[in-house]
Amino acid sequence: MTDTDPAPAVGETAESIATMEIRGAATIASAAAEALADQAEAAADAEPTASDPEAFRASLRAAGRTLRETRPTAVSLPNALRYVLQRMEGDSVDALRDSVVDASEAFVRQLDRAQEDLGQVGANRLADGDTVMTHCHSTDALACIEAAVEQGKSISAVVKETRPRQQGHITAEQLRDIGVPVTLIVDSAARRYLDEVDHVVVGADSIAADGGVINKIGTSGLAVNARERGVPIMTAAQTIKLHPETLTGHTVEIEMRSEAEVIESEEREAIGEITVENPAFDVTPPRYMDAIVTEQGQFPPESIVTLMRELFGEGAAEPWAEP
Numbered sequence: 519m520t521d522t523d524p525a526p527a528v529g530e531t532a533e534s535i536a537t538m539e540i541r542g543a544a545t546i547a548s549a550a551a552e553a554l555a556d557q558a559e560a561a562a563d564a565e566p567t568a569s570d571p572e573a574f575r576a577s578l579r580a581a582g583r584t585l586r587e588t589r590p591t592a593v594s595l596p597n598a599l600r601y602v603l604q605r606m607e608g609d610s611v612d613a614l615r616d617s618v619v620d621a622s623e624a625f626v627r628q629l630d631r632a633q634e635d636l637g638q639v640g641a642n643r644l645a646d647g648d649t650v651m652t653h654c655h656s657t658d659a660l661a662c663i664e665a666a667v668e669q670g671k672s673i674s675a676v677v678k679e680t681r682p683r684q685q686g687h688i689t690a691e692q693l694r695d696i697g698v699p700v701t702l703i704v705d706s707a708a709r710r711y712l713d714e715v716d717h718v719v720v721g722a723d724s725i726a727a728d729g730g731v732i733n734k735i736g737t738s739g740l741a742v743n744a745r746e747r748g749v750p751i752m753t754a755a756q757t758i759k760l761h762p763e764t765l766t767g768h769t770v771e772i773e774m775r776s777e778a779e780v781i782e783s784e785e786r787e788a789i790g791e792i793t794v795e796n797p798a799f800d801v802t803p804p805r806y807m808d809a810i811v812t813e814q815g816q817f818p819p820e821s822i823v824t825l826m827r828e829l830f831g832e833g834a835a836e837p838w839a840e841p
């Protein structure tokens with residue numbers, strides 16, 4: 519390992535995030551924070567980083583860049599890197615290592631606690647006997663349903679499969695595991711089943727300053743249909759999903775994934791010359807979302823900017839950048 523090569527564990531985590539073996543905004547954030555701790559341990563053991571605090575810092579920044587480049591949309595990833603790298607401090611390599619490891623552990627603990635707390639808030643929106651519709655697989659959304667079940671409420675679920683990667687299957691299995699009766703449907707059946715549901719619960723990869731919710735592709739159409747049917751829809755999102763760069767007018771990059779997730783190559787060749795596009799996320803305008811449920815309470819989407827300013831100020835530092 520040189521002073522700019524990330525430790526093997528960081529490379530593996532980055533690869534797993536890029537290939538979506540590690541996926542879901544919160545899970546990606548924990549994995550990134552843990553990878554920085556791995557980098558700190560490895561750099562404190564290898565030359566030249568073990569004896570040169572500046573080289574140690576540079577190696578942590580390089581690891582941050584490697585992790586940052588994996589997926590562009592979920593802001594929990596750069597927010598995790600910010601949290602840990604901004605707390606890197608000390609004059610010796612040992613002190614620097616300890617500060618990174620401590621910050622990484624504190625971040626993961628905070629993430630778990632936030633999910634539990636937001637679960638309680640989201641559960642309060644659900645009533646005994648409710649049927650919820652889900653989209654994709656969100657640990658924050660599931661925390662709300664699980665907390666409602668723990669409160670003794672009887673909840674059923676209509677689970678959208680969520681093409682192209684079918685993360686709905688993970689949701690279906692996890693809901694079954696906590697005793698929630700599940701009906702799995704194809705995405706295009708959602709509007710029909712909205713007549714049978716009381717609440718739509720989704721997660722988020724990023725929340726913009728105007729209250730726009732960036733989540734798995736298909737969320738915006740679901741939200742528009744839910745509004746037309748009079749079914750309330752909430753986004754369960756820890757504050758780590760608030761996107762600080764949108765405070766200064768930046769938009770959130772929507773990840774375009776491989777066409778191989780959409781169509782098999784033989785089938786594509788058989789069809790002939792066509793374009794295949796595979797955007798992973800879309801933006802639901804704030805007027806179609808009833809509430810954003812966070813660990814700090816629930817908010818109308820339009821008011822989330824106040825919380826964002828409180829937590830992130832006006833800027834979004836990039837502590838992984840070369841000085």
Ligand SMILES: O=P(O)(O)OC[C@H]1O[C@H](OP(=O)(O)O)[C@H](O)[C@@H]1O
Pocket residue numbers: 541542543544545653654655656657658659685720721722723733734798
């Ligand atoms: O943080 P939690 O709530 O677990 O997940 C949040 C969101 O992350 C997922 O993205 P992907 O499957 O990684 O593309 C979904 O869009 C999901 O709603």
